[in-house]
Amino acid sequence: MLQIKQLTITHKKDLRVIVKDFSLVLNPGDKAVLIGEEGNGKSTLLKWIYNPELIEGYTETQGERICTGEHPGYLPQELPAEEKEKTVYEYFCGEDAFGLQTPRELTHLAGQLKLPPDFFYRDQKMDTLSGGEKVKAQMARLLMARPTILLLDEPSNDIDIETLEWLEKLIMEALQPVLFISHDEMLIERTANMVIHIEQLKRKTESRCSIAKTGYRQYAKNRAEQLASQEQRALGERREEKKRQEKFRRIEQAVNHDLNSMTRQNPHGGYLLKKKMKAVKSLEKRYEREALDRTEIPETEDAIFFKLGEAVKMPAGKTVLEFSLDRLLTPVSGEEEPRLLAEHLFLRIKGGERVCITGKNGAGKTTLLKQMAEQLLSRTDVRACYMPQNYEDLLEPDRTPVDFLSETGDKEETTRIRTYLGSMKYTVDEMNAPMSELSGGQKAKVLLLKMSLSGADVLILDEPTRNFSPLSGPVIRAILRQYRGAILSISHDRKYIEEVCTAVYQLTPGGLVRMETEKQQCDRNGQD
Structure with a gap:
C-alpha cells in the first residue's frame, strides 16, 4: 500500500x-x-x-x-x-x-x-x-x-x-x-x-x-454533468439575485422619496416611514448574507486554443509528394554497419490528404520520415514544416519560446506571440523560460504554434500527439482534422489515426502497405 x-x-x-x-x-x-x-x-x-x-x-x-x-x-x-x-x-x-x-x-x-x-x-x-x-x-x-x-x-x-x-x-x-x-x-x-x-x-x-x-x-x-449543473444553478441564483436587488432598489427609492416629502408635514407618517426604512435595511442585510452562500460559478482549466492553416489553399489534385526508395538503411552510427530496414518503398500524397505511417518499433519510420522531410523542405512550390520526434533537434535548450517564434523581434510581433502563447496556456514566466525547463507538451505546443505562424501548407509530424494530455488531445485532433493542407505523419495514437487520417500505411521490410482503419472497416462491412 x-x-x-x-x-x-x-x-x-x-x-x-x-x-x-x-x-x-x-x-x-x-x-x-x-x-x-x-x-x-x-x-x-x-x-x-x-x-x-x-x-x-x-x-x-x-x-x-x-x-x-x-x-x-x-x-x-x-x-x-x-x-x-x-x-x-x-x-x-x-x-x-x-x-x-x-x-x-x-x-x-x-x-x-x-x-x-x-x-x-x-x-x-x-x-x-x-x-x-x-x-x-x-x-x-x-x-x-x-x-x-x-x-x-x-x-x-x-x-x-x-x-x-x-x-x-x-x-x-x-x-x-x-x-x-x-x-x-x-x-x-x-x-x-x-x-x-x-x-x-x-x-x-x-x-x-x-x-x-x-x-x-x-x-x-x-x-461535465456536475460542472454544467453547478453553472446552471449558479447563473439561476444570480438572475434571481439581480431581480431581488432591482425590486429592493425600487422600494428603497420609493421610501426615501416619501420620507423626504412627508417628515415635516406629517410627523406620524414620517415615523412610520422610518420604521419601514429600517425594515428595508434589514432586508438588504439578509440579501447580502444570502449572496455569501450562493453557488460559485465553476472554474476549470481552459483547453488550449489555436488556429492552424486558415489561409491555406491547396488544390486537392496537387501532387504534394512522390517518393520512391529502393533500400532504406539505418543511419550510420560509429563503426556499426548500416542495416537494411525496408526496400521497394513508394508513396504518393495529394493535396488535402492526411497520411499516417505506422509500423513496429525499429522498423525505420523516423528514418524514412526524415528522408521524406528533406525532399519536402527543399521544395519551393510547397511550404513544409517539420515536427521531429526529438524536439531538441529544432529547439535550442537556452532559447525561450518567445525567441524561437520571433522573426523580426519588433514590439508588435512580440506582443502577438505572447498573445498566442497565452492561448496555449503559457504563463508569463514560461514564455520567458529556457526550453530546457519546459515539459514535452509545452515544447510540442511551441512547434505547433511555429507551424501555425509560418502558414505552412504541408505538415510533417513525427508522433504529434504523444505529449498532449487527454484534455488537450481532442482539441489537437480536431484542429489537424480541419487542416486544409496535406499532412504526412507517424503515429501509434489510435484515436489520432481514426479521427484525423485519411490514409494509413504500415512500414514493413517489403515496403509501405496500405491499411484500413477501424472506421473504414466498419464502413465497408456496413456496405456489404
Missing part, C-alpha cells in the same frame, strides 16, 4: 503551488491515472512519490509519504542522460536483478515486449535505439526488479500498437498498485479505475486536485 498525507509541493522559482494538501491511498488492484494540462507538475508529483530527493533542487515540499516494506518501480519520461551513452548490455547490467534472470525468463520477457531474444546483449548504444525500443528497454529493466508498486511516466510514448496492447494487458492484470501518466486516451479508457486530476486555476496561481474512483470515461461524463 502507498499512502500520501497532506502533500504540498511549491516550485522554488515562481512559487507556484503544484499540489496543495494532497492525500492519496493506493491499494493493490488500483490503476490510477494522473491527468492534467501540460506543465501542471504531473511528472514532478510522480518523481516525489518514487523518491522525494529527485525534486529537491527545484521544489519545496511538505507532507508525508508512507510505503513501508514496498519496493516502488519508476519509469521516467525520458531515459536519463547518463544512461544514453551505455550499450544496451551495459544498461541492463545496471540492474542487479538482470544477473539473476534465467535464459528462459529473458526469452519470455523479450517475447512479451516484441524484442529479439538477443536484445539484452547488444553492443548498440542506448541513444541510437528508436524511441519505442528505449521505452521497451526501460520497461524490461523495471519488470526484472519485480516492483511492488508501478510508477509509470508516459509508458505509452513511442511504442507501437502491438506493444501498446501488451501494456494495456500488463496494467489491467497487475496485482500491485499502478500509478501512471499517459496521453493515450484509449489506454487510459481501457485500464484506469481511478482518476487523479491536477488543475492549475486563476492563471496558474491556484492548485486543485480531484480524485475519483471511477474509469476515465465515467469521470469525464460525471465532471
Whole structure:
C-alpha cells in the first residue's frame, strides 16, 4: 500500500503551488491515472512519490509519504542522460536483478515486449535505439526488479500498437498498485479505475486536485454533468439575485422619496416611514448574507486554443509528394554497419490528404520520415514544416519560446506571440523560460504554434500527439482534422489515426502497405 498525507509541493522559482494538501491511498488492484494540462507538475508529483530527493533542487515540499516494506518501480519520461551513452548490455547490467534472470525468463520477457531474444546483449548504444525500443528497454529493466508498486511516466510514448496492447494487458492484470501518466486516451479508457486530476486555476496561481474512483470515461461524463449543473444553478441564483436587488432598489427609492416629502408635514407618517426604512435595511442585510452562500460559478482549466492553416489553399489534385526508395538503411552510427530496414518503398500524397505511417518499433519510420522531410523542405512550390520526434533537434535548450517564434523581434510581433502563447496556456514566466525547463507538451505546443505562424501548407509530424494530455488531445485532433493542407505523419495514437487520417500505411521490410482503419472497416462491412 502507498499512502500520501497532506502533500504540498511549491516550485522554488515562481512559487507556484503544484499540489496543495494532497492525500492519496493506493491499494493493490488500483490503476490510477494522473491527468492534467501540460506543465501542471504531473511528472514532478510522480518523481516525489518514487523518491522525494529527485525534486529537491527545484521544489519545496511538505507532507508525508508512507510505503513501508514496498519496493516502488519508476519509469521516467525520458531515459536519463547518463544512461544514453551505455550499450544496451551495459544498461541492463545496471540492474542487479538482470544477473539473476534465467535464459528462459529473458526469452519470455523479450517475447512479451516484441524484442529479439538477443536484445539484452547488444553492443548498440542506448541513444541510437528508436524511441519505442528505449521505452521497451526501460520497461524490461523495471519488470526484472519485480516492483511492488508501478510508477509509470508516459509508458505509452513511442511504442507501437502491438506493444501498446501488451501494456494495456500488463496494467489491467497487475496485482500491485499502478500509478501512471499517459496521453493515450484509449489506454487510459481501457485500464484506469481511478482518476487523479491536477488543475492549475486563476492563471496558474491556484492548485486543485480531484480524485475519483471511477474509469476515465465515467469521470469525464460525471465532471461535465456536475460542472454544467453547478453553472446552471449558479447563473439561476444570480438572475434571481439581480431581480431581488432591482425590486429592493425600487422600494428603497420609493421610501426615501416619501420620507423626504412627508417628515415635516406629517410627523406620524414620517415615523412610520422610518420604521419601514429600517425594515428595508434589514432586508438588504439578509440579501447580502444570502449572496455569501450562493453557488460559485465553476472554474476549470481552459483547453488550449489555436488556429492552424486558415489561409491555406491547396488544390486537392496537387501532387504534394512522390517518393520512391529502393533500400532504406539505418543511419550510420560509429563503426556499426548500416542495416537494411525496408526496400521497394513508394508513396504518393495529394493535396488535402492526411497520411499516417505506422509500423513496429525499429522498423525505420523516423528514418524514412526524415528522408521524406528533406525532399519536402527543399521544395519551393510547397511550404513544409517539420515536427521531429526529438524536439531538441529544432529547439535550442537556452532559447525561450518567445525567441524561437520571433522573426523580426519588433514590439508588435512580440506582443502577438505572447498573445498566442497565452492561448496555449503559457504563463508569463514560461514564455520567458529556457526550453530546457519546459515539459514535452509545452515544447510540442511551441512547434505547433511555429507551424501555425509560418502558414505552412504541408505538415510533417513525427508522433504529434504523444505529449498532449487527454484534455488537450481532442482539441489537437480536431484542429489537424480541419487542416486544409496535406499532412504526412507517424503515429501509434489510435484515436489520432481514426479521427484525423485519411490514409494509413504500415512500414514493413517489403515496403509501405496500405491499411484500413477501424472506421473504414466498419464502413465497408456496413456496405456489404
